[in-house]
Amino acid sequence: MLRSIKYMILNPYWIAGFVDGEGTFYIGINKQPSMKIGYQILPEFRVVQHQKDIKLLYAIRDYFNCGVVRKNHDNRYEVRVRSLKHLREIIIPFFEKYELQTQKKFDFLKFRTIIQSLIKSPMNNQDLLEIIKISKKMNRKEKMKALILEKEIDQNKVHGNVAIH
């Protein structure tokens, strides 16, 4: 996919407004036997758009100077930031300065709490359960997955990959 010659310069308030409508603060939790805790917490900030607005995704990536633009599914693309360093040093300070106005702000605050908790290593089962507890409140649609995962960890059982957002 070729990027347009015309360069888009976005206003930070515009980005905050657009993310209030279209952005997601996501916490993925995957089984990772190689890690001491047995699970990997994968925070991700993303904005998904139809292919016709891919230029805009690149403009968001360029504004933050971090993240990548990748195919989401079908004709949808996403700009996403997964690096803990970039989330902590770029994405979180941005939304602290340019505040979200919808209830998504509370998702962002929970996301920030999880990032802060991930920085304080090493993490134990209690920390993991705490993160899952917070994740559960971030998106009701995935509540059932979170409840199952919580039970698994509580019982020290492992049942494959589970992602919560």
Added chain:
Amino acid sequence: MLRSIKYMILNPYWIAGFVDGEGTFYIGINKQPSMKIGYQILPEFRVVQHQKDIKLLYAIRDYFNCGVVRKNHDNRYEVRVRSLKHLREIIIPFFEKYELQTQKKFDFLKFRTIIQSLIKSPMNNQDLLEIIKISKKMNRKEKMKALILEKEIDQNKVHGNVAIH
């Protein structure tokens, strides 16, 4: 529904970004036998949100100092502007100044063309067909309705209410 005591002050760029994600520029076309042309063109700018963000809809209404907040369906509410005067004098100049960045901008430009055409009265069948032709390009999902309506007007037949957006 009580409005919150805390007053939200929105940044215009934030509004443009939010509308890029969540707003709609809509053209309704209804049968109206009392009107000379037989149809009434009803342009509408609206933003729909879940009830939990109703405060924000009031804040958008207050920012523009026009429009109303009404129930949309179920637990969803909308802020909408239907007044041709307010669309022409407030909404259109706003989005000319604080530009949309997604492809929705082209919907806005078509919407503006229709508003400008509505100002130039009286309207004849040719004008109406032109408006329908533009509306058709605004939202592919409603294309079939527009095609039916176009045929009806072309044949001077009337089959009840049809709305295009």
